[in-house]
Every structure is written in structure tokens, then in C-alpha cells.
Amino acid sequence: MGGAPTDLKLIDERGLRLDGRRPDEMRPLKIEAGVLNKADGSAFVEWGLNKVMAAVYGPRECHPRHLQNTERALVQCHYNMASFSVEDRKRPGPDRRSHEISKIISEALTHVVFTEYFPRTSIDVYIEVLQANAGTRCAGLTAASVALADAGVPMRDLVASCAAGKVANTIVLDLGKEEDNFGQADIPVGYVPRTDEVVLLQMDGDLTREEFDKGLHMAIGACKKVYEVQRDALKRRYTARAEGQEEGA
Amino acid sequence: MRVRQMGSNDSKEAAREIVVPGDLLAISSKRAGPGTFSEGGKIYAAQLGIKSVRPDSISVVPLSGQYMPMRGDLVVGKIIDVGASNWLVDINSPYPSPLHVNEVPWRVEFGETRKFMSVGDIVLLKIVGVDEIKRISVSMQDHGLRKLSGGMVVELSPSKVPRVIGKNGSMIQTLKNMTGCRIYVGQNGRIWIDGELDNMVLAVKAIKMIEDEAHNLGLTEKVKRFLEENQVKGA
Numbered sequence: 292m293g294g295a296p297t298d299l300k301l302i303d304e305r306g307l308r309l310d311g312r313r314p315d316e317m318r319p320l321k322i323e324a325g326v327l328n329k330a331d332g333s334a335f336v337e338w339g340l341n342k343v344m345a346a347v348y349g350p351r352e353c354h355p356r357h358l359q360n361t362e363r364a365l366v367q368c369h370y371n372m373a374s375f376s377v378e379d380r381k382r383p384g385p386d387r388r389s390h391e392i393s394k395i396i397s398e399a400l401t402h403v404v405f406t407e408y409f410p411r412t413s414i415d416v417y418i419e420v421l422q423a424n425a426g427t428r429c430a431g432l433t434a435a436s437v438a439l440a441d442a443g444v445p446m447r448d449l450v451a452s453c454a455a456g457k458v459a460n461t462i463v464l465d466l467g468k469e470e471d472n473f474g475q476a477d478i479p480v481g482y483v484p485r486t487d488e489v490v491l492l493q494m495d496g497d498l499t500r501e502e503f504d505k506g507l508h509m510a511i512g513a514c515k516k517v518y519e520v521q522r523d524a525l526k527r528r529y530t531a532r533a534e535g536q537e538e539g540a
Numbered sequence: 541m542r543v544r545q546m547g548s549n550d551s552k553e554a555a556r557e558i559v560v561p562g563d564l565l566a567i568s569s570k571r572a573g574p575g576t577f578s579e580g581g582k583i584y585a586a587q588l589g590i591k592s593v594r595p596d597s598i599s600v601v602p603l604s605g606q607y608m609p610m611r612g613d614l615v616v617g618k619i620i621d622v623g624a625s626n627w628l629v630d631i632n633s634p635y636p637s638p639l640h641v642n643e644v645p646w647r648v649e650f651g652e653t654r655k656f657m658s659v660g661d662i663v664l665l666k667i668v669g670v671d672e673i674k675r676i677s678v679s680m681q682d683h684g685l686r687k688l689s690g691g692m693v694v695e696l697s698p699s700k701v702p703r704v705i706g707k708n709g710s711m712i713q714t715l716k717n718m719t720g721c722r723i724y725v726g727q728n729g730r731i732w733i734d735g736e737l738d739n740m741v742l743a744v745k746a747i748k749m750i751e752d753e754a755h756n757l758g759l760t761e762k763v764k765r766f767l768e769e770n771q772v773k774g775a
Contacts, residue, residue: 349606362673410672440560444605445587446587447577448561449561521560522560525588526558530558
């Protein structure tokens, strides 16, 4: 980190951030469920300038066969960034970062899905980042859990996700791109509101114990708001259709 | 008693409440039915669906989801592979199911399976067993079970099959009577239809309509009107 342009003020005199947010303010979040016809379940998330699509297929036969578990289903997540999702073209294809994100999101989702109901199967979750502006793993996880619910997969709860971090010596919520690039730390959090469990937690950068606790609390508070938007998106999918709007399932 | 019945009907009308996984449904000792789970004496929704409260249990009627085979289900299957002593049948679930030669109504010599049915054939089967790791056994040895020749197959979401059948089979009876088609509805979301081409097209349109509006009330009447308006002469 570092290397910030010397004249870039991440937090101004009034205590506002680059995009005018207060430190404890999230970017606007919009979720739509059931956007793809061919997937069993899908969701589209717009979170600030992030645009993320998630599609769920399954439970279906697990391939390759040696991965299948006789006792439970496998939640296999594939996170991918489109080459046009960032300013400099992203070299397409899997890389270290996308492997890591796929793994942690799979693990977070496995925690809430009733995998024991579908032995020997695989539930495939595809996350496509169409436009990235920091916080895509949180947006991806948020979209993926809505898509899973939309696919009718039995779950203990939805997973909500949001990040907190440290920018210009201040703990802030939901980092934007510049804040992520030139800030001091970033903590993405995946949270299960019903049971008050954290299912995803990472930290990039250095924080004191106090700063970390403050950031984690902030992020969990935001996850609860994200959760409400997720639930609303799922309910809206069917109330909108009830008013005569037709869609292929 | 009468009053209570009215009450429960009313609440059924009003309580088409859509629930999301993790929603608290009730704090009670009722049984946690399908689509729900209980934890610490509380019943929560496990699936996206419509809450349904019965006197002894609470369940969620799902709005989407894969077909999970259950013993006794009638399914429309498709042969996807032929072995020396069995056929592999796709029953639109995460698990393909082998149909053994002992489970068909014919006497089949070892290695002669291909003479009876081959890949792509459509069959009407019954699920006779599902074990704990979801190995499926199916049979064709029961009244009415057979290879289906001719006709066509339409697929819809398995969660919507009950609406195609209707209360006591009212919807499917309407469909059969008004289109004059022979129709088999598999629990796995596959429907086999055979009849005059125009009538089949009409039946498919009606089924699509049921699928799109599955969670609306008064569907049977609506479908009836649709069929009356579009009925093919001489059906």
C-alpha cells in the first residue's frame, strides 16, 4: 500500500469521504432476484459502482465424480471478474485471487446450506463481476446467497456481507476503490444475522485490536442492513409476478 | 367447529405470506414440516416459499427447487443409457436412476435390453425406493406404467406440479376434458401429452399459464376460461 497521490485527501475537513459519505455510511445497494431464465436461481447486485451477477445451478450430479461426498452436497463457487470490469483490462481466466475468493465464499455458503439433504450432489454458484469498484467479494457473497434462496435451496439463513476498513486513520464502512487502493486496511465480513455468526472474515492491512473491533462491529451492523435488502429482493420477485408480470422460471 | 373452519379458510386467503430462508415462523411445539427446520423450540423457514400453517405442523410450500425423489412418486423418465441388464433413466432430479430388467413388464434376456428400449425413449415409472444416500430404485411393474410412445413432453418447475394437478385432480381433469388429450403428470415436473396437434398446443399453453401464475388464487377457473375461449372445434 502507500503510493497515494500526495494531494489525494481520502477524508476532507468536514469528515466526509471522497464520494461524500460519512465514515459509517454504506454505498447504495440494489438487489434483484431471478434475473436469469436458464439458471435455477440468480441475482443481480448493484452496490455503488459494483455490478455483480450470481447464478446457481443444482443441486445436480457432482462432476468430477471423485469430488462427490456420500453424505452431503458440495457447494462449489466460481468467482470470476470480467476482463472489462476494471479500468485496466483484467487478464481473463482464473488466478490466485479468484481462487481464493471462490474458496472463502464456498465455505461461507456451505455453513448455511442444508448440504446433508442432497448427498453426492454439487450446488454450483457462479459469480460474475461485471463492474468492479472495491468490495466485490462482499457483493458476490451477498448476490450468491440471494441466488441460492431463489433456486429453492434449503438454507438456515441468508448470508449478508459488507466490509469495513481504515482510511486516513479513520475506521470507515464499505470502502470505495480509492479508499481500498490508498487506505490502510480492509476487513470484509460475511455474517449470518439469525444466529449472529461470522462466516467470512479477512483482513488486509494493519489494525490495532481496538480498531479491528470497531471495524468488525461497523461491518456487522451494515450486514444487518444488507440482509433486509436481500430479503426484500426475494419477496419482491414473487409479489411483482403476482401482479401479472410473466417470466420463464 | 364451523366458525373455526371459516376462520382457517380466511387465514389461508390472507396468509399467502412469502417467507425467506431464516424467517421465524413460530415459537411452538408444532411439528416442523417440509421446507422448515426447528432450532431451540423455534420453527424457521428453510426455503423461499409460502408459509402454510396446519393444526399440527407448520411448513413452507416452495416456489422453486429441484425434484427430490420420494417413494411412491409417479415420474416421467427419459432413457439416457442402456446397460446389459438395466437402463439408466433421467428423472429430472440430481440423481439418475437405474431401471433393472427385473422391474419391467417384459421378460428380457441378458444383453437384449436394447431390443425393448433405447436412449431417448420416454417412460412412465414409479419410485419404489430411496435410500439414505439417495440411491433411487424405480419400477415399471404396476398398473398403467409403461413406455410412452408418441406425444410430447413438457417440463416445468417440480414445485408447481401440485397446481397442475389441482385440488383432488380438478385442474388436470379440466385439461384432459377440454383438450381431449391423454396427459400424464410426473411428480418430477415432466408432463407427457398425446392427442391432436392443435389440442396438444393448447394444452401446453395452458400448462405454461399454470406455471407462470402458480401462486395466484382462482387458477382453475382462469384456465377453464382460457381453454373455452381457445377451444379447437371438435375437441
